[in-house]
Every structure is written in C-alpha cells, then in structure tokens.
Amino acid sequence: MVSVELKAIKKDYDLGKTKVRALKGINLTIDKGEFIAVAGPSGSGKSTLLNLIGCLDYPTAGEVWIDGVLVSSLGESKLNKIRLHTIGFIFQSFNLIPVLNVYENIELPLLIRKDVNSCERKKRVTNLIAAVGLAGQKKQRPAELSGGQRQRVAVARALVTRPAIVLADEPTANLDSKTGIEIIELMHTINKSQATSFIFSTHDPKIIRRADKIHYLEDGHLKQEHTL
Amino acid sequence: MKLFLFSLKNAIRSWWRTLILGLFIFFIGLMVTFMGSFSLTIRNQMEDAIINGLSGHIQIRSASAEDDDFAEHMKSRWKGASFLDADLQKRIQAVLKTHSGSLAAGACVRHGALFISDTDKAPCLIIGLDPRSTYYQNAFVLTQGRMLDAEQTHEIVITENLAENLKVKTGSVLGVLSQTSDQYPVDLAVTVVGIVKYRMLSLFGFSGVYTDIDTARELIGFYNNEVSDIIIYLHDKNMTEGMYNTLLEEFGDAGITTESIDLQPVSGQKIKLSTYKSMGNFFISTIGAMIAVFYLLIILLLLIVSILIFNLVYMMGIERYKEIGTLRALGFSKFTAMRIFMTEIFCVTGFFGGLGILLGTALNLYFSIQGMPSPAPAMDFIMGKRLVFQIDYSQIVLTMGLLFGFSFIASCIPAYKACSLRPVETLKET
Numbered sequence: 177m178v179s180v181e182l183k184a185i186k187k188d189y190d191l192g193k194t195k196v197r198a199l200k201g202i203n204l205t206i207d208k209g210e211f212i213a214v215a216g217p218s219g220s221g222k223s224t225l226l227n228l229i230g231c232l233d234y235p236t237a238g239e240v241w242i243d244g245v246l247v248s249s250l251g252e253s254k255l256n257k258i259r260l261h262t263i264g265f266i267f268q269s270f271n272l273i274p275v276l277n278v279y280e281n282i283e284l285p286l287l288i289r290k291d292v293n294s295c296e297r298k299k300r301v302t303n304l305i306a307a308v309g310l311a312g313q314k315k316q317r318p319a320e321l322s323g324g325q326r327q328r329v330a331v332a333r334a335l336v337t338r339p340a341i342v343l344a345d346e347p348t349a350n351l352d353s354k355t356g357i358e359i360i361e362l363m364h365t366i367n368k369s370q371a372t373s374f375i376f377s378t379h380d381p382k383i384i385r386r387a388d389k390i391h392y393l394e395d396g397h398l399k400q401e402h403t404l
Numbered sequence: 405m406k407l408f409l410f411s412l413k414n415a416i417r418s419w420w421r422t423l424i425l426g427l428f429i430f431f432i433g434l435m436v437t438f439m440g441s442f443s444l445t446i447r448n449q450m451e452d453a454i455i456n457g458l459s460g461h462i463q464i465r466s467a468s469a470e471d472d473d474f475a476e477h478m479k480s481r482w483k484g485a486s487f488l489d490a491d492l493q494k495r496i497q498a499v500l501k502t503h504s505g506s507l508a509a510g511a512c513v514r515h516g517a518l519f520i521s522d523t524d525k526a527p528c529l530i531i532g533l534d535p536r537s538t539y540y541q542n543a544f545v546l547t548q549g550r551m552l553d554a555e556q557t558h559e560i561v562i563t564e565n566l567a568e569n570l571k572v573k574t575g576s577v578l579g580v581l582s583q584t585s586d587q588y589p590v591d592l593a594v595t596v597v598g599i600v601k602y603r604m605l606s607l608f609g610f611s612g613v614y615t616d617i618d619t620a621r622e623l624i625g626f627y628n629n630e631v632s633d634i635i636i637y638l639h640d641k642n643m644t645e646g647m648y649n650t651l652l653e654e655f656g657d658a659g660i661t662t663e664s665i666d667l668q669p670v671s672g673q674k675i676k677l678s679t680y681k682s683m684g685n686f687f688i689s690t691i692g693a694m695i696a697v698f699y700l701l702i703i704l705l706l707l708i709v710s711i712l713i714f715n716l717v718y719m720m721g722i723e724r725y726k727e728i729g730t731l732r733a734l735g736f737s738k739f740t741a742m743r744i745f746m747t748e749i750f751c752v753t754g755f756f757g758g759l760g761i762l763l764g765t766a767l768n769l770y771f772s773i774q775g776m777p778s779p780a781p782a783m784d785f786i787m788g789k790r791l792v793f794q795i796d797y798s799q800i801v802l803t804m805g806l807l808f809g810f811s812f813i814a815s816c817i818p819a820y821k822a823c824s825l826r827p828v829e830t831l832k833e834t
C-alpha cells in the first residue's frame with residue numbers, strides 16, 4: 177500500500193533576483209509502514225523534501241500524494257486537517273510547549289480533534305507515555321527533562337493522533353549519539369508494532385544505518401536508494 | 405477548556421508582562437467605574453441646584469417672557485417685566501390644586517437690578533420668593549449670616565462672589581436701582597443678612613440675589629400681586645416629563661392657553677411651561693461637556709493601553725514564533741492558534757479589569773453610604789461637605805464591555821499576523 181507518492185517534484189525558493197532550486201525533479205514512493213532515512217549533505221534539500229511531504233509547503237511543480245489524496249492542490253484549511261489526522265511531526269529541537277507538562281504536551285493535538293472523546297484521549301496518552309518510558313515523569317515540564325526525554329515526549333506527541341506518516345527532520349541532531357540511537361530505536365520499535373511510516377532525515381551515518389531504506393539526496397536530486 | 409487552561413498558563417508564565425498590562429487595565433476599570441458614579445452624582449447635583457435655586461422642576465411663566473435659559477442672565481440684563489396677573493394665577497392654581505398630593509407650587513418674582521455699595525456696583529438678578537420655602541435654602545452653602553426671615557422685608561441673601569465684588573459683609577446696607585415695568589425708576593435700600601455659596605452654580609459665577617417676594621414686587625412695580633412665574637416642585641425628578649405633559653393638557657382644558665397648544669386665548673394672556681432641563685440647559689450641558697472631556701481622557705488612556713496591548717501581543721508573537729509554528733504543524737488552524745493568544749489577553753482583561761471594576765464599585769458603594777468627604781472647604785459648594793454617591797449598576801456591564809472591546813481590537817491584528825505566518829518559516833532551524 178502506497179502511503180506517500182511524489183511525482184516530478186520541483187521546489188524553487190525565490191530570493192528576489194536569484195532563485196534557489198532546492199529540489200530538481202524528485203520521484204519517490206513510500207509504502208505504508210516503511211522506516212526510511214533521507215540522507216545527504218547540508219543544503220541538499222532534505223528539509224525541503226520533508227516539508228513538502230508534511231504539507232507545510234507547496235511544490236513549485238509536481239504532485240504530492242498522501243494516502244491517495246493529491247495534497248499539493250489543496251487549500252490551507254484542508255492541509256490543516258491532513259496534518260492533524262495523517263501526519264505526525266518530530267522536530268530537531270523538540271518544540272515542546274514550555275508551559276505544558278509531559279501529559280499535556282502529548283495530549284495537545286487531540287484537543288482539537290472532535291472525533292476523539294476525553295476518555296479515548298486519556299487512554300491514548302497514558303499508553304503512549306508508558307510506551308516511550310516516561311510514566312514517572314508525566315507531570316514534569318519540558319525544562320525539567322533531559323534532551324532524550326524531551327524527544328521521547330515529542331515522539332509520543334507525534335503518534336497520539338495515530339498518523340499514517342511520522343516525519344522527523346534531524347530528530348537526533350540535538351542529542352548525543354547514544355541518546356540519538358535510543359530515540360531512533362524507539363521510533364523503530366513503534367514502527368514495527370504499528371503500520372505507521374517513519375521518514376527521518378539525518379547527517380549521522382550511525383543513525384542512517386538504523387533505517388530500513390535510505391534515500392540519498394544530493395543537490396536537489398535523489399541519488400540512489402539503499403535497502404539494508 | 406484545556407485550551408483555556410493553556411492560555412491561562414501562558415499568561416502566568418509571562419507574569420511580568422501580564423502584570424504590566426493587568427495594572428493598566430485594572431486602573432482603567434477602576435477609573436471608569438469610580439468616575440462613572442462620580443460624574444453621575446455631580447450631574448444630578450447640578451440638576452438639583454438648578455431645581456432648588458432657580459427653576460423648580462417645572463416653571464410656568466407668561467408666554468411673553470423672553471428668557472429661555474438662566475445662563476442668559478450672565479450675558480445680558482434680565483428682561484423680567486412679563487408677568488402672570490392675579491386672575492391668571494388663580495386659574496393656574498386651580499389646575500395645580502388637583503395635583504396637590506404630588507407637587508408643591510410657589511410664586512416667584514424675578515427682575516434685573518443694579519446693586520450699589522459704598523465703593524462698587526454690580527448688575528444682578530433679583531429672585532423674590534417665599535422665605536419659608538425650603539427648596540431654595542437647599543441650593544446654598546451658607547457661609548455668613550442667616551437665611552431670609554419670613555417676618556422681615558428688604559433683606560437680601562447674596563453670593564460670596566457678589567459680596568467680594570461689592571466689598572460688603574452681612575449687615576451692610578446696599579442701594580438697589582431698578583425700573584418698574586412702566587419705566588419708573590425705583591431706589592431702595594436693602595440689608596445683607598446672609599452670604600452664601602451656590603452649590604454647583606458658583607462654578608459659573610452665577611449671582612442671583614434672594615429676597616422676599618414683596619420686596620421684589622416693590623422693585624419691579626408689581627403692585628397688584630403679579631408674579632413672574634409659578635414654580636412647581638415634584639417629589640421625584642423622573643416625574644418631570646410626565647407632569648409637564650399632563651399640565652399642558654389640563655391647562656388647555658381649563659381654557660388657559662399654553663404657548664405650545666394653539667388654542668384661542670381666553671384671558672388675552674398665554675402661558676409658557678418649561679422644565680428645569682431647558683431653563684438650566686446651559687449649566688447642565690456645560691457640566692455634561694466637562695464630563696465628556698473626562699471620558700475623552702479615558703478613551704485616550706484606553707487608546708494608549710490598546711497600543712500597549714498591540715505591542716505586547718506583537719512581542720508575544722515574536723517570542724512564541726516557534727510555538728505558533730509547532731501548533732500550526734500539529735494541525736491547529738490559524739484561528740485556533742489566534743484564539744489561544746486572544747484568550748490569554750481576555751483572561752488578563754477579565755481578571756484585572758474585573759478587579760478594577762470591583763474595587764471601583766466597592767469604593768462607590770462606600771461613598772454612597774458614608775459620603776465622600778470634600779477634599780477642601782473651597783470645594784464644598786460643588787460637592788457639599790460629603791458627596792453621597794449615586795450608583796448606576798448598568799455601568800459595570802458597560803465598562804467591562806468597553807475593556808473587552810478595546811483589548812479585542814488591539815490584540816486581534818497582531819495575533820492574526822503572528823498566526824498567519826507560514827509554518828515553514830517559523831519552524832526553520834537556525
């Protein structure tokens with residue numbers, strides 16, 4: 177089952193006089209439940225690619241299909257819905273809400289989901305807190321947590337809406353390598369137990385090796401595809 | 405509910421900013437509430453001063469009387485020669501008698517005259533009335549001497565202003581020069597028995613001279629019991645309009661032609677009815693204008709606070725740049741994100757504004773029971789020794805609405821701006 181499909185994607189950034197051509201024709205298919213790394217040097221277009229899949233930006237040309245929907249032609253409010261229902265995000269610098277505790281941070285996306293009642297919400301959040309190993313810290317604020325713990329919260333928050341795809345742009349860049357590997361392992365375990373696709377970008381060869389499949393980006397082109 | 409708590413937590417986290425904004429809003433809430441009651445009270449006092457000292461609630465004059473506002477007296481000489489003759493007075497009184505339960509009527513003679521002391525002279529309005537009337541006494545703060553004695557004639561009570569101008573004290577004898585309605589000069593000596601400050605009206609330098617009705621008649625040459633006007637006092641100011649209309653109709657039925665109803669004149673004389681609102685219009689509207697200026701200041705203060713709110717929300721937007729981006733990435737719509745911001749501002753407005761209004765109301769309530777002491781004896785003529793506040797509770801709702809309105813207007817633009825940034829931009833890692 178295809179989960180993401182990119183067709184002839186181009187993305188230019190307009191800088192007034194000059195144009196940065198960040199992606200120069202990408203074709204990519206990602207199946208349900210895949211665990212994928214997007215690798216490549218700095219400036220190769222990894223973030224740009226993930227943003228397009230994450231419905232945060234529109235391509236200059238080409239089509240983005242997510243779960244059978246052509247999202248690159250949808251309006252803003254439809255994209256909000258897609259992000260809320262189908263996509264989970266994990267960020268490099270965690271992006272947790274400082275005033276909310278662990279429980280509340282994970283719960284946050286569900287607060288605007290009308291189809292999830294409070295009982296179901298509680299069940300999901302509690303289960304996820306246990307799954308990421310933070311049962312003892314659920315009342316703590318992000319500032320009281322270590323980097324690894326914060327990223328665990330972020331992983332749980334990304335999963336709480338039961339998305340089809342989780343996107344993680346350099347999720348380990350702000351962590352030491354041991355903790356980074358732990359986070360990737362956590363993601364991998366969840367990926368194996370659920371039908372959620374994970375797409376993460378990274379520079380780190382040790383992290384890249386954990387992926388089931390690797391897409392190399394170089395200067396806006398998809399170089400090759402490795403299956404480990 | 406949980407999103408509301410989220411906003412609340414944000415407000416508490418940036419407590420210093422919340423406090424600054426809150427203090428401003430608190431202050432405005434307090435000011436508007438307090439000054440609302442204060443100005444309501446002052447306005448009412450002004451109306452009472454005019455009613456007690458000059459016009460009563462309703463005034464009946466000859467239709468040929470030209471004065472339409474007491475303030476005209478300050479601009480020019482009083483043209484007071486028109487009168488109601490004894491017969492007309494009887495017919496008017498017959499109509500008024502049917503309402504004796506709800507009104508009190510008194511006769512009054514008014515006339516312009518020149519007052520002369522040993523050193524100075526000043527034109528003034530003479531107001532002659534029944535010295536036993538308690539109404540006119542309420543219009544003053546007596547600073548020297550006593551009020552008029554019903555057994556005596558040729559006594560006058562004058563204002564402090566006039567006493568200063570003429571350089572006289574109680575006991576001084578003044579000469580009065582005037583002209584009767586048929587142009588004969590009258591020269592009379594009167595004794596100052598009391599010096600007063602007009603409540604409120606002294607603000608305008610208004611200087612009526614009070615005397616008994618017979619002395620006033622003598623000065624204008626009303627030898628047949630004529631009066632300038634009949635003044636009607638009601639129990640309740642709010643009944644003025646109703647009684648005014650009733651009387652207009654009843655006078656018409658009694659064959660007394662009122663100016664506003666075009667019936668055939670029966671006695672050859674028409675009468676004119678007016679309320680304190682038209683006779684004291686200049687004074688009332690001047691006080692109204694002063695209050696309006698005050699509210700303008702409040703609005704100005706609100707505008708400043710709006711700019712403050714605008715900046716704070718703008719800063720909030722910059723500070724939470726990434727947070728907004730995160731919310732948007734998680735699937736929050738622009739408007740949901742905005743709502744979180746504005747709820748925060750509304751919480752601050754509601755809490756601190758409510759506190760201000762609460763304190764203001766408590767203060768008003770206290771002053772409505774205890775009275776507010778006059779800050780200086782010189783102010784007594786405006787406020788009395790103790791100003792007993794009147795409270796209009798509908799103002800609480802209005803003030804709250806005002807505060808919320810302004811904070812909404814001031815916060816929605818920067819909140820909208822912050823929330824409609826493209827999430828990719830706000831999420832960029834540096």
Ligand SMILES: Nc1ncnc2c1ncn2[C@@H]1O[C@H](COP(=O)(O)OP(=O)(O)OP(=O)(O)O)[C@@H](O)[C@H]1O
Binds near residue numbers: 196198218
């Ligand atoms: N908003 C933008 N405006 C202009 N140019 C941009 C913008 N975002 C990215 N670019 C350019 O597009 C190219 C691809 O950037 P992108 O961030 O996708 O690379 P990346 O692979 O994620 O790099 P890194 O590993 O440093 O995060 C770069 O040349 C970058 O300068």
Ligand SMILES: [Mg+2]
Binds near residue numbers: 222223224345
């Ligand atoms: Mg990047």
